[in-house]
Amino acid sequence: xxxxxxxxxxxxxxxxxARVSAALKGVVGAKVEEVAVGSARISFxxxxxxxxxxxxxxxxIGFKASVGQANG
Numbered sequence: 001x002x003x004x005x006x007x008x009x010x011x012x013x014x015x016x017x018a019r020v021s022a023a024l025k026g027v028v029g030a031k032v033e034e035v036a037v038g039s040a041r042i043s044f045x046x047x048x049x050x051x052x053x054x055x056x057x058x059x060x061i062g063f064k065a066s067v068g069q070a071n072g
Contacts (some may be wrong), residue, residue, distance in 0.1 A: 003033070004051050005068035006040045008058055013037065023061050030054060039068070061062070 013019060021035040029048025033041040040052055051067060058065035
């Protein structure tokens with residue numbers, strides 16, 4: 001498992017955080033560790049998904065995600 005910390009622009013409230021959390025929970029191979037306004041921490045299996053795919057999920061629901069830090 002790898003850990004991905006994301007910085008998410010455009011999130012302004014708990015509803016935004018819940019939306020991001022729900023979207024990320026739908027990704028096979030990903031486990032949402034924490035989502036707060038402006039950030040997210042996700043553990044993921046690199047055999048099943050990737051940091052780019054997780055960023056794409058967040059971007060796809062209208063927010064702008066960027067990598068804060070990734071650890072293997």
